Amino acid sequence: MRLPSPPAPVRARLLHAALELLAERGYRGATTREIARRAGVSEVTLFRHFRRKEDLMREALALLPGPGFLEGLPGPETPLEEGLRAVLSAYSGLLERQRALLPKLLAELLRHPNLGAPPGLLAAKERLVAFFRAKQEEGALRPDEPPEELVLAFVGPLFARFLLGQALGLSLPLDPEAYLGGYLEGRYGPRRGAHA
Amino acid sequence: MRLPSPPAPVRARLLHAALELLAERGYRGATTREIARRAGVSEVTLFRHFRRKEDLMREALALLPGPGFLEGLPGPETPLEEGLRAVLSAYSGLLERQRALLPKLLAELLRHPNLGAPPGLLAAKERLVAFFRAKQEEGALRPDEPPEELVLAFVGPLFARFLLGQALGLSLPLDPEAYLGGYLEGRYGPRRGAHA
DNA sequence: GGAGAAGGTAAGCGCATACTTACAAAGCCA
DNA sequence: TGGCTTTGTAAGTATGCGCTTACCTTCTCC
Numbered sequence: 001m002r003l004p005s006p007p008a009p010v011r012a013r014l015l016h017a018a019l020e021l022l023a024e025r026g027y028r029g030a031t032t033r034e035i036a037r038r039a040g041v042s043e044v045t046l047f048r049h050f051r052r053k054e055d056l057m058r059e060a061l062a063l064l065p066g067p068g069f070l071e072g073l074p075g076p077e078t079p080l081e082e083g084l085r086a087v088l089s090a091y092s093g094l095l096e097r098q099r100a101l102l103p104k105l106l107a108e109l110l111r112h113p114n115l116g117a118p119p120g121l122l123a124a125k126e127r128l129v130a131f132f133r134a135k136q137e138e139g140a141l142r143p144d145e146p147p148e149e150l151v152l153a154f155v156g157p158l159f160a161r162f163l164l165g166q167a168l169g170l171s172l173p174l175d176p177e178a179y180l181g182g183y184l185e186g187r188y189g190p191r192r193g194a195h196a
Numbered sequence: 197m198r199l200p201s202p203p204a205p206v207r208a209r210l211l212h213a214a215l216e217l218l219a220e221r222g223y224r225g226a227t228t229r230e231i232a233r234r235a236g237v238s239e240v241t242l243f244r245h246f247r248r249k250e251d252l253m254r255e256a257l258a259l260l261p262g263p264g265f266l267e268g269l270p271g272p273e274t275p276l277e278e279g280l281r282a283v284l285s286a287y288s289g290l291l292e293r294q295r296a297l298l299p300k301l302l303a304e305l306l307r308h309p310n311l312g313a314p315p316g317l318l319a320a321k322e323r324l325v326a327f328f329r330a331k332q333e334e335g336a337l338r339p340d341e342p343p344e345e346l347v348l349a350f351v352g353p354l355f356a357r358f359l360l361g362q363a364l365g366l367s368l369p370l371d372p373e374a375y376l377g378g379y380l381e382g383r384y385g386p387r388r389g390a391h392a
Numbered sequence: 393g394g395a396g397a398a399g400g401t402a403a404g405c406g407c408a409t410a411c412t413t414a415c416a417a418a419g420c421c422a
Numbered sequence: 423t424g425g426c427t428t429t430g431t432a433a434g435t436a437t438g439c440g441c442t443t444a445c446c447t448t449c450t451c452c
Contacts, residue, residue: 026225027225031440042399051441108222110363139386141384141385155360160351161352172348182349185382187337229408249411396451399446406440408437411436412435421427
């Protein structure tokens, strides 16, 4: 009798190799030969686990954003600054751990919509939007912008830091407290309150 | 006697087709056949103008960010809000005109560092950093963050709007005044000044 | 020990790709 | 008219790709 399959390490290795190569070289550049080689198995084995390259890629993308990421995000009841710090740490941890794989993977998602958006990423987005909306309703954040805009304003610069940073040679260490302050207080000069 | 070559339209069409396809399908997916077809010439003609595909791609990327973009950016003497509005209009105009080609092209740049960073993009970055630094020195912007951080905080959400937006199904119309306000005033709730 | 599952090796098929060669047609300028 | 340049068409080469087939080995579990 077979157990419901203890997650075969070969399969997992193939998925991780596929994800890596997809980010590094794009869909066409990530060849099945190279994926198999990096996973330490033969190409035949790859095709025994996944009927088509496309199936493999779809499953690999579903690994995003990785284990523990969702749980690290704040819930609607988390206080504002604590929640923002949690987002900051989860997000920058994700980007640093994966060495900027994520921006390239997202670009690949745009190019191949038939691969479908990874459910884990969609769930993360929902959770973020819910958190920011809750803080708006509490009065802790400006109510005059849609919550999605607040999410983008917080997460966008983190994201662009990796993409633009690498492409244009901007390398910035991340100072979480300064980052939080800039987000909450705005960028006006030191002694200025609200603007006209 | 030959004039210094009035920029051959065939060559220009090939470059634009290459840039488009590079964004749409990535380096490997942008085949020389398809580039030639889209430019309305034969594949042989393509190889008569560019010895190798790589040469074509490198030259095509050098077209970025397109004519007039640099001139639309503010100089160090432009006042703060006027300058920010100029950045906003130049940047979002660029992204909208090119239908989100840019994020995918940047991802492609990351994957093929041997193609080199387009000088026009580097110049745009320099100009932006110079503008924000000048505003810091005038006291119009917080002096406690590096100017590159201020650039990323302003431009990052615009950028992420296209990339994350398309990949995750966040679609947000851009309200320039609200965007400016959020950047300058911060995201704290309606009645709150500086934070602890 | 024997069956079945999971893996490997070797070889190959059909196709698309980057790139080439050979040759002909059209336009421009002397 | 005649050379020069630019483009086209037809055909082809070598390589690499996704994917398959056939056969052998190793391990586990009864």
